[in-house]
Amino acid sequence: MNIVVAMKQIPDLQQIRIRNRQPVFDDVPLTIGDIDKNALEAAVNLKEGTDANIIVLSAGNEDVEDTIKEALAAGADEAFLILDDDLEDAESSQIATILAAGLKKMDDVSLILFGEGSGDNYSGQVGSRVAELMDLPQVGYVSTIEVNGNVAKVTRSLEDVEEVIEVELPAVISVMAGINEPRIPSVTQILKAGKKPKEVLELDDIEIDLGAATIETNSNLAPESDRKKIVVKSVDELVEKLTAENLIGR
Amino acid sequence: MAGVLIYSDKLNLALELITAGKAINDEVTAVAINDEELAKGLANAGVKVLSVANEAVNVADTAAVASVIKELAGGVKTVLLASNRRGKELAGRLAQKLGAGCLTDVSSFTVNGDKIECQRNALGGATVATQVIVSDKGVIAIAPKSFAPAGEGSGSIELVSLDVSSKVKVLEVKAKSADAVDIEAAEVLVVAGQGVNSQDDLTDIEALAKKLGGEVACTKPVATDKKWLSEERVVGLSGKLCKPELAVLLGVSGQVQFTVGIRDAKTIVSVNTDENASMNQLSDYVLTADLHEVVKDLNSKL
């Protein structure tokens, strides 16, 4: 049984600087989205005590080959990568088409795990689009997963209720942020990661038509902020300032 | 069918979608699935409702719901969904079925000729992107509370039947512990971050919030990892976007996914032991101190 985990390479958001309201990506290290790491950890937990095989699936630019080592160190058994420098700015519908094409080249896939949203775009579309392309059932915002034969019992956590759902396999499941504590790989695991099998394809190898873009971005700017940034030395001084602004003691 | 089709299984959100829909096109049609109350509520807001009654379609089955909406979407150019969890999950699937472009978490838009220019947070909330769907059809998921709910009107209900099958079975629905707090409406928020040592410290923090006439809110890990407070109280990208008069942040580092939820506050106070915390750059008053001491002090002084 193969468990596929879709993971996206993103810039480390904490290190993006803003200049003239524009995000600056120079020298920002690449990493994998936090929620995608939760998805991988869920797969690793499911694997324990079974003979399941975990395949990390990712589409992106050439750097992914390096970035994905983090996932191989943290428990994925192999990587399936579709790389092209044009994929850096590809939109959700195109990424989903590519991932689905990759999935169709794999055998015996019973679960395809996604994050509820990618770290940078956080639009929550790719998993649902892949489910549709593969004609598979899906459950999103999942907090627990249990596999029993050819069904999975999962908990979908909505704002007001939790739904316990039984879904036929193969299925697409997207996990909720923070459902587990992704393991930090040891040095040996990191060293071993480089030797794990990797299948690297180019766009031409999967023979798909990316289709026309459906989204145009007119602008992407940081909101203006003009905070006072007054450093106060004590609670007394804080109380005094807030009282002067009529914010307390009203 | 020209116009806009709207769907959410939650009446309050569907009413907001009607208002958003009318800003795009006068002709707004709503969908209700196995929910007569919802259908009535929507008709009372003045729109035509396509009411589907088919027990095989469970709203928990995203694939089935997407099939139903696709059938009903006919010649419609734009489908509006709510950007709550259910709606976001549905958005991608429906868009793929319709061959449509899709934007989620849209907090506002302007209609410019036949283009709907949508605003949504990007890069984890560090930026706001203005994006337009350029394909023939579009699916837009609107963030809750971005539009006022539609007022009363007289609409109509049309019953429709459809054939759909399901691979998903709902075994049980459990209510989450109810926390009726509305942090988006609070004038003052005291926000507990991971700098708070223990759940016991929340008692003092609650007392402070009360003295300031506000509510306790928190960062995401305080609710989801530590489970000290309910998810209803999370401020940020995956929580609530708040605009209080005063926000007092206690032990909050200020990562983008959090700050996006508080940047519209009028006055921000940051209390942090780290004078270089990112939050301090985005605050009006900065106090470098142990939050536990500060809370005790404030409680005795106010």
Ligand SMILES: Cc1cc2nc3c(=O)[nH]c(=O)nc-3n(C[C@H](O)[C@H](O)[C@H](O)COP(=O)(O)OP(=O)(O)OC[C@H]3O[C@@H](n4cnc5c(N)ncnc54)[C@H](O)[C@@H]3O)c2cc1C
């Ligand atoms: C897709 C996505 C969505 C997310 N959505 C949200 C969201 O909606 N809301 C959200 O909050 N987060 C969200 N996050 C998580 C976010 O990235 C941060 O992890 C989180 O905001 C950090 O919370 P924190 O500031 O409480 O904790 P930390 O980053 O751990 O910061 C704790 C702070 O407390 C200070 N401190 C420690 N001890 C004391 C003391 N005694 N007194 C005073 N200060 C002290 C420390 O100096 C530090 O600055 C999201 C993440 C992702 C990937």
Ligand SMILES: Nc1ncnc2c1ncn2[C@@H]1O[C@H](COP(=O)(O)O)[C@@H](O)[C@H]1O
């Ligand atoms: N380029 C990509 N490669 C692999 N997986 C991806 C990619 N983009 C998105 N995903 C997966 O889809 C999920 C949702 O992404 P998004 O729709 O961008 O919010 C992510 O959490 C990943 O699991």
